[in-house]
Amino acid sequence: MVQRLDETHDPARRSWVDSANGHFDFPVQNLPLGVFLRGDEPRIGCAIGDHMLDLSAAAGLLDPAWQRALSQPVLNDWLAHSPGDDRALRRRLSALLSDPAQRAAVEPHLVKQADVAMHLPVRIGDYTDFYVGIHHATNIGRQFRPDQPLMPNYKYVPIGYHGRASSVRVSGAPVIRPNGQRKRPDETEPSYGPARRLDYELELGLWIGRGNALGEPVPIGEAAQHIAGYCLLNDWSARDLQAWEYQPLGPFLAKNFLTSVSPWMVTSDALLPFRSAIPERPAGDPAPLPYLDDADDRATGALAITIEASLATAAMRAARTAPHRLSHGEADAAMYWSAAQIVAHHSSNGCNLSPGDLIGTGTLSTANDDGRGSLMEISQGGATPLTLSNGEVRSFLEDGDELILSAWCEAPGAVRIGFGTCSGIVMPAPAT
Structure with a gap:
């Protein structure tokens, strides 16, 4: 409705x-x-x-x-x-x-x-992170599979994985660089130590309101009513740990050391003036399966949210210079699947969602270079380091770096509203 x-x-x-x-x-x-x-x-x-x-x-x-x-x-x-x-x-x-x-x-x-x-605004029972940012999935996939960046299932099923609720923290909590197994391509064996390729992921978070009983899926036509509100989310990622451990099961220690969320839940009702039609899928893409298709969602399921990531190094903060903007784009242009489709799919097998559950969209990158939502994309896996506004160079995050996410909504005839910020400063890894 x-x-x-x-x-x-x-x-x-x-x-x-x-x-x-x-x-x-x-x-x-x-x-x-x-x-x-x-x-x-x-x-x-x-x-x-x-x-x-x-x-x-x-x-x-x-x-x-x-x-x-x-x-x-x-x-x-x-x-x-x-x-x-x-x-x-x-x-x-x-x-x-x-x-x-x-x-x-x-x-x-x-x-x-x-x-x-x-x-933290809620006691989080469960946290799930999706992968609905198609441009991010394409950019990352191209680094590993140039001929087939997207896996064959991507345009049929919203991809997700279960994260770790216990390590979700509110904005401002320190980002302690994780230790773990990492292996460079030229190394014969892995070693254990601080992550060398620490990254951020610019995401939106969905807070679940009313839940559903185990075994009773949420229909797509009702899914939006189960989303109480939205926040910013940074699913910090250790790319080198992830590259070594993710096959065959997927993200584990590379992701579960910390996830940051902004402190304010912007309610679904507050976002009503900024709803619009879901962008049409490119010609040749499959239509969503019936359990993921709804006329109201097609008409109003997209949100006009501008998302942005900035980096303030320790030197920038000491000099009181402005942070360097890393990315800027529109969430609706980045999401291949809508928020309602995420919730409907999550519960489609009978999985029970509960009030206060957190769902991440996955990294939201736009089609142009200015809207890349992670350093893995911006630096092309470290192959093209980024020169910041003060002359410092980054491929991935260094100790002392502060990563700041922000978002806001604007539309004709409406007052601009925002999400506040989601930030964290990288601290050195514990001694091993």
């Missing part, structure tokens, strides 16, 4: 929180949810400009039926609520933060974002 815009999306709506008006990420039209630390206590909040509204403290201004879920240290209980409750909460928050008559009651519960630390 296609949802319609309402007063919360009105571009003329302004907030009495001054910093929200014209804010590049968090105007009153966004209202993403997250979890912050007040002292040592995690609390659910809603971003508004440079502030956040403490929803536990403001519970008396909300529906009493929501109080228990919104007073938890994570969003899982709230995500189990119906999409109708999601929309009702959004409408209530929008009214509270835009009506000057509500200011006296609401303002005491505002907290400056700069004064608190963010926390």
Whole structure:
């Protein structure tokens, strides 16, 4: 069912929180949810400009039926609520933060974002990473299989693998370079030590809201209603460890040492003004199988999200120079499979998804060189090192490098909203 815009999306709506008006990420039209630390206590909040509204403290201004879920240290209980409750909460928050008559009651519960630390927004039960970025899959495949970059199944089935939920961390957590087995082509045997080819992957994350029972697949026509919201995701990758270990089973230690997510969950309702038709598949490509095909998804399943990755080396930060932009592109141009198709396929064998499960899209690269979403692509596996804006050179990430992901949505007749950032600084590997 296609949802319609309402007063919360009105571009003329302004907030009495001054910093929200014209804010590049968090105007009153966004209202993403997250979890912050007040002292040592995690609390659910809603971003508004440079502030956040403490929803536990403001519970008396909300529906009493929501109080228990919104007073938890994570969003899982709230995500189990119906999409109708999601929309009702959004409408209530929008009214509270835009009506000057509500200011006296609401303002005491505002907290400056700069004064608190963010926390993982959910307790993640399971994490799955997909591979729906067709240009990334083609670029990587071409390095190993020039005559057949894509495997024969790619255009029939959304490819994914199960990641490690225990090592997902919120933006800002240190990126400790992993140790592992690696083997250069000219070496006869592997050695154990720090990864030499540490990389990032520019992705979107999907947060699952309502789940499904084991053995009961989510139909494609209902799949979008099971996505509570979106975030940025960086599936850090040790390419040399991966090259040695991935055959025959796939990613393992090269991926599970860390996955970073941005702290704010931009809700599916907030993204309604930025939905559009899924780009048509190239002539000759197979049509999706019936269980992955839906008219509403074809009409509104794409999201106009601009995604960007930047690199700030230790020298750049010391000199206070701007980060070097590595890539810039549009998510809808990068995804061969839609978010709804990902969820429908994930559950198609009866797999049960649960509130708070995390799903990554896989690296989102565009067709042009400016939109490559990993250093493996940008440097062509190290064959063409990149010269940064300050003259430093990189093929892969070095200790002290900070990788920063950002994303935002823009469309005619809508107010720009953003995702915040997802960042991490690379730290040296533990001594072996």
